[in-house]
Amino acid sequence: MKILVCISHVPDTTSKINFTENNTKFDPSGVQFIIGPYDDYALARAIELKESTGSTVTVINVGTAETEPTIRKALAIGADDAIRVNADPVDSFFVAAQIAEHAKAGGYDLILMGRESIDYNSGAVHGIVGEMLGIPSVSPVMKLEVDGTKVKMAREIEGGKEYVEANLPLVAGCQEPIAEWKIPNMRGIMSAKTKPLKVVDAKAVDSGIKLQKFELPPPKGAVKMISADNVGELVTLLKNEAKVL
Amino acid sequence: MAILVFVEAAEGKIKGNSLEAVAYAKAMGGPVTAIALGAVDKAELEALGKYGAEKVLHAKDAKLDQGIIQAYASVLSKALEDEKADILVLANSSLGTPVAARVAAKTGAALASNVVDLPNTASGFVVKKSIYTGKAFAHIELKSQKKVIAIRKNAAELKEVGGTATVTDYNPSLSDADFVTKITSTEKATGEILLPEANIVVSGGRGMKGPEHWGLIEDLAKTLHAATGCSKPVSDMGWRPHHEHVGQTGVKVSPQLYVAVGISGAIQHLAGVNSSKCIVVINKDADAPFFKAADYGIVGDAFDVLPKLNEALKGAK
Numbered sequence: 001m002k003i004l005v006c007i008s009h010v011p012d013t014t015s016k017i018n019f020t021e022n023n024t025k026f027d028p029s030g031v032q033f034i035i036g037p038y039d040d041y042a043l044a045r046a047i048e049l050k051e052s053t054g055s056t057v058t059v060i061n062v063g064t065a066e067t068e069p070t071i072r073k074a075l076a077i078g079a080d081d082a083i084r085v086n087a088d089p090v091d092s093f094f095v096a097a098q099i100a101e102h103a104k105a106g107g108y109d110l111i112l113m114g115r116e117s118i119d120y121n122s123g124a125v126h127g128i129v130g131e132m133l134g135i136p137s138v139s140p141v142m143k144l145e146v147d148g149t150k151v152k153m154a155r156e157i158e159g160g161k162e163y164v165e166a167n168l169p170l171v172a173g174c175q176e177p178i179a180e181w182k183i184p185n186m187r188g189i190m191s192a193k194t195k196p197l198k199v200v201d202a203k204a205v206d207s208g209i210k211l212q213k214f215e216l217p218p219p220k221g222a223v224k225m226i227s228a229d230n231v232g233e234l235v236t237l238l239k240n241e242a243k244v245l
Numbered sequence: 246m247a248i249l250v251f252v253e254a255a256e257g258k259i260k261g262n263s264l265e266a267v268a269y270a271k272a273m274g275g276p277v278t279a280i281a282l283g284a285v286d287k288a289e290l291e292a293l294g295k296y297g298a299e300k301v302l303h304a305k306d307a308k309l310d311q312g313i314i315q316a317y318a319s320v321l322s323k324a325l326e327d328e329k330a331d332i333l334v335l336a337n338s339s340l341g342t343p344v345a346a347r348v349a350a351k352t353g354a355a356l357a358s359n360v361v362d363l364p365n366t367a368s369g370f371v372v373k374k375s376i377y378t379g380k381a382f383a384h385i386e387l388k389s390q391k392k393v394i395a396i397r398k399n400a401a402e403l404k405e406v407g408g409t410a411t412v413t414d415y416n417p418s419l420s421d422a423d424f425v426t427k428i429t430s431t432e433k434a435t436g437e438i439l440l441p442e443a444n445i446v447v448s449g450g451r452g453m454k455g456p457e458h459w460g461l462i463e464d465l466a467k468t469l470h471a472a473t474g475c476s477k478p479v480s481d482m483g484w485r486p487h488h489e490h491v492g493q494t495g496v497k498v499s500p501q502l503y504v505a506v507g508i509s510g511a512i513q514h515l516a517g518v519n520s521s522k523c524i525v526v527i528n529k530d531a532d533a534p535f536f537k538a539a540d541y542g543i544v545g546d547a548f549d550v551l552p553k554l555n556e557a558l559k560g561a562k
């Protein structure tokens with residue numbers, strides 16, 4: 001089986017988010033970038049499948065040269081090779097179009113990605129790729145087993161989960177607990193340096209959206225502390241001041 | 246031109262977040278045509294008129310009783326065409342969000358999810374969406390004529406405006422190719438308030454010490470008509486089911502009131518709750534970071550505070 005794993009290069013979950021240029025540009029200073037946590041689950045599951053079924057795992061990222069350390073990390077975790085589509089990922093549709101193009105050309109059976117990126121949180125790329133390729137897309141997937149050409153999945157729904165079956169090829173947007181995150185070991189890190197990373201030009205795609213500006217939420221006011229011996233006061237405040245009861 | 250709104254039902258009732266989607270479309274200027282797929286009570290659909298739907302299309306085919314992403318996307322795309330509607334509004338959900346993506350791809354529409362407010366149409370069509378998992382917002386212009394807008398809870402006020410909607414059967418032709426995904430079974434809590442829908446959420450963290458103490462969280466939730474949530478370690482350890490896990494890698498909630506008990510307030514947890522209107526933190530450590538993100542705080546032992554708080558709330562009713 002040929003597995004394609006889509007990884008985004010996103011600010012670490014502990015990052016403070018700031019903008020520059022009149023709130024029109026993300027400020028990367030002091031920000032550490034990581035493989036999206038959901039994409040990391042997808043990658044971990046792909047590596048497990050590689051080991052159990054003898055598959056190959058290719059990672060793909062749509063991004064400019066600064067994403068390469070993130071891609072190398074995915075190779076260190078165990079992917080066999082990588083594709084970087086050299087472009088700014090302007091929106092979900094653009095990213096999906098690039099992924100669909102390579103997924104088709106490379107004849108991948110299983111396309112795994114995160115349920116959503118943690119920068120734009122659209123939760124859209126899997127659906128768009130599925131639609132572009134005319135194959136099923138299932139998300140958010142918390143369990144995925146491959147049996148021949150049949151894929152059995154558990155999809156999280158509000159208040160529980162549903163069990164879903166479909167045949168390859170398909171796209172899945174992953175989340176925990178599909179697999180445990182994997183940490184690269186020394187051998188992985190060494191071998192990642194020489195694994196193939198192909199850089200390709202992006203296909204031109206019109207974007208239907210345009211960013212106008214970013215905005216940070218207003219700072220939080222000071223917390224009001226209430227004594228543990230006077231919980232009645234909290235009830236009064238919730239009722240009369242916050243008006244949420 | 247009509248705005249199409251996809252409404253979801255759970256346990257026979259239209260979901261609260263879908264009612265908000267109808268209200269959102271109405272506030273945009275309507276006229277609003279809602280569409281429901283699979284078995285839903287006719288009275289429930291007629292009642293969508295209250296929030297501004299003039300017409301409801303009901304695609305009743307039993308094949309649509311299950312939420313198959315591909316099939317739903319095809320039906321909604323067809324309905325947009327049949328209704329000559331340019332805009333689809335729906336609520337972000339485990340079904341709505343992936344369906345929205347496929348509809349956008351199918352119809353060439355510009356897509357925005359996690360939208361938190363009504364569009365600004367002063368120049369162009371600009372929506373405000375939550376990004377960086379609640380840490381920021383982006384104002385994005387949707388340039389295409391066709392648009393798909395997936396909204397978060399509280400993006401529009403639920404106002405009663407109208408009367409009864411006219412419900413008509415909608416029978417688009419369904420292609421077998423859209424049903425290659427099969428849902429073989431479903432495990433779902435019944436009679437529970439769903440986390441993303443809840444106006445009040447009571448969440449417990451590792452400070453609750455073990456699943457055997459969740460009765461305290463559940464009692465408080467019951468008194469408040471709240472949903473129950475938890476931190477990631479709590480679901481990782483299997484104390485609570487995964488769908489209750491709140492935060493960066495779990496459910497993002499935006500209730501009126503979020504009560505956090507025995508949760509330290511790691512940034513990844515806060516990412517899932519920071520759009521709550523009011524946050525109450527109960528923690529025995531006065532230095533717990535969560536207090537910085539809270540509106541009200543109590544420093545105390547959960548095992549002492551929770552029963553007292555529950556009694557005080559019951560007494561206040």
Ligand SMILES: Cc1cc2nc3c(=O)[nH]c(=O)nc-3n(C[C@H](O)[C@H](O)[C@H](O)COP(=O)(O)OP(=O)(O)OC[C@H]3O[C@@H](n4cnc5c(N)ncnc54)[C@H](O)[C@@H]3O)c2cc1C
Nearest residue numbers: 062089090091092113114116117120121122123124125211
């Ligand atoms: C108006 C606007 C302007 C933007 N400008 C920039 C910019 O200038 N520079 C910039 O870097 N980003 C920019 N972005 C962010 C970038 O567009 C997102 O990374 C991209 O849209 C994917 O995010 P998503 O939320 O749509 O993905 P989702 O649909 O939430 O992602 C689902 C999954 O798709 C996969 N995926 C997502 N992105 C990629 C990727 N790039 N490569 C491979 N797989 C991926 C991941 O597995 C992810 O879990 C911008 C976004 C918007 C909306």
Ligand SMILES: Cc1cc2nc3c(=O)[nH]c(=O)nc-3n(C[C@H](O)[C@H](O)[C@H](O)COP(=O)(O)OP(=O)(O)OC[C@H]3O[C@@H](n4cnc5c(N)ncnc54)[C@H](O)[C@@H]3O)c2cc1C
Nearest residue numbers: 450451452476477492493494507508509513514529530547
């Ligand atoms: C990539 C990534 C993603 C993550 N995503 C999430 C996520 O989505 N959601 C999430 O929650 N976490 C997430 N985490 C984990 C997060 O960093 C924290 O580890 C986690 O939130 C801590 O959970 P907790 O507050 O329950 O436990 P702890 O940090 O152990 O805190 C327990 C708290 O309980 C208090 N306490 C103890 N006893 C009592 C008592 N008797 N009465 C009252 N208070 C008491 C303590 O003072 C302490 O503050 C993520 C981490 C990473 C790296």
